Amino acid sequence: MDELQQIVEDMNRDGVAPKQRELLQYVGGVEEDMIGSFPYEVPEEYRNMPLLKGRATVDMKVKVKDNPNLEECVFRIVLDGYNAPVTAGNFVDLVERHFYDGMEIQRADGFVVQTGDPEGPAEGFIDPSTEKLRTIPLEIMVELGLYKAQTKLPFNAFGTTAMARDEFDNNSASSQVFWLLKESELTPSNANILDGRYAVFGYVTENQDYLADLKVGDVIESMQVVSGLDNLVNPSYKIAG
Template sequence: MAAILSCHHSASPATSSKFISPSIPTNRTRFSISHKQFGTRSSSPLPIKCQIQNRQQKGKSFSIKECAISIALAVGLVTGVPALEWSSNAYAANPVLPDLSVLISGPPIKDPGALLRYALPINNKAIREVQKPLEDITESLKVAGVKALDSVERNLRQASRALKQGKALIVSGLAESKKDHGVELLGKLEAGMDELQQIVEDRNRDGVAEKQKELLQYVGGVEEDMVDGFPYEVPEEYQSMPLLKGRATVDMKVKVKDNPSLTDCVFRIVLDGYNAPVTAGNFVDLVERHFYDGMEIQRADGFVVQTGDPEGPAEGFIDPSTEKTRTIPLEITVEGEKLPFYGSTLEELGLYKAQTKLPFNAFGTMAMARDEFENNSASSQIFWLLKESELTPSNSNILDGRYAVFGYVTQNEDFLADLKVGDVIESIQVVSGLENLANPSYKIAG
């Protein structure tokens, strides 16, 4: 089980979440995204070492003013969509709107771990029927006091029954080369469910969330063991580029300046090369070149945190072997398609109702910045979205299908909102999955 990464901070009075003004601070990075219809996220529970501030915020309710703003912003999604472009002052004349029925669909999945599990290229109903009730424990825990444990027990019984009934189908879905590992994880999952049952019987509400997290890690591991190699061939024109054929995990350590409540923080990020092999591969290649080490945060306005614009006139990575800017294509994978779409937004393809495999749903969704009018202009500039998911339901916001998502911050994501322009990325290091990087250009001399 992965270790919990900590952020070092001192306790200070919590400030209430505010919606962001339409104005955008200017900075030297020219890739920008308008944020008129988005708000910042209220804090959610963090690992123990990062909970002091959030515990004070947890009981806060929206003011009437904030509720009015929320409604106004939601209406804005239906009545007009701002352009997403280099300039923050320009707007599209005739934006294409998503279908209203999609806009008002059910609540989005906001947990980055769940999004990553559902994004895996597998089709095994049996393991999903185990996964879903375990994830639903999160909703059950929103009930106050020990009454939540009755609902947790129902979730657990459902998951246990699904595992017992579907175990043969789950095992048959494991890749042959990974079967032994997958079976071992299933054993740990069964034992862990028994342990969670004991936690519930002991009425130990505080012990549920951590055990749930452990069980879902086992589920995710089993699901990854169902993937047999890389599931498709990348188009020929991109096959020589750095490609992440699978997943990788990186730790980004940020040194925070001029913030009495936070000094430094390590963010864990999972990169998904199954659905964005070119985009994720480009990033891992730059990480291995130490491209981002020592670079400042260049935009932090409550809507996104952005970096990646190097010093000097260049606005992307200059490949020393060519002395030219290396750019990558827009890359978006949608449900029902085995290969990503390249070079076109979903709007341009007429896929207005398509569901992206990696949606802008989680706080800390990681994507490539680019020129709005040049789909294939992304190079090194990256951003993390700080969003209020309730205002932009799953696959219905103005970013999905227009910008390439390639990962999610899975630990300490809430602290992204504390970063400011001038804070320094001390390092980004690959902690697992480097073996999945094909065509690593950083190994080429020059």
């Protein structure tokens, strides 16, 4: 806090956001240590899906094309399985399957960066065990369980990580994921068209500013779970086939 106070006194605007993120990560770690066991039961119909019962961290390494100032970048993504266990679990399971490795950035329009649409006719992940498209429900955790209450994971930060889905089918998300390229003042919580429509399950916490430099055709060289894999239950990637 003393360092943040000094940044404010020095009127160092560029230093405020990084220090805020550092403090929030510290607070998040303290809160996680206080939780202990997973605090609630996942609805029975989703209980056998890959679930992230806690937090996990994923490093995404991207090869950047046609940019003399940036050849590659590693983005760190912190996933919140406490508030989105099905969505985050699905993503971690796909990461462990190396589903995204070698995949290109498929959308970069100044508002979001998106990937996750595999080659072929399918618009998501085909589960080898069923040979069918695996989809997950729209997962929105709200404060106090009240309809239209403030969402616990809002679109309020550059690098907000969420699942894409069909516009007219809430439960059609599969593997396509996007990152928000707008700051919180442009997308205030519960005052934008995204909160409650798409499932947020994490935030990019390192190098998020470079998301704006990504273009269609840039390649995700790898995604790797660097912590929290032990919080994943029912991992399908361990099932043969």
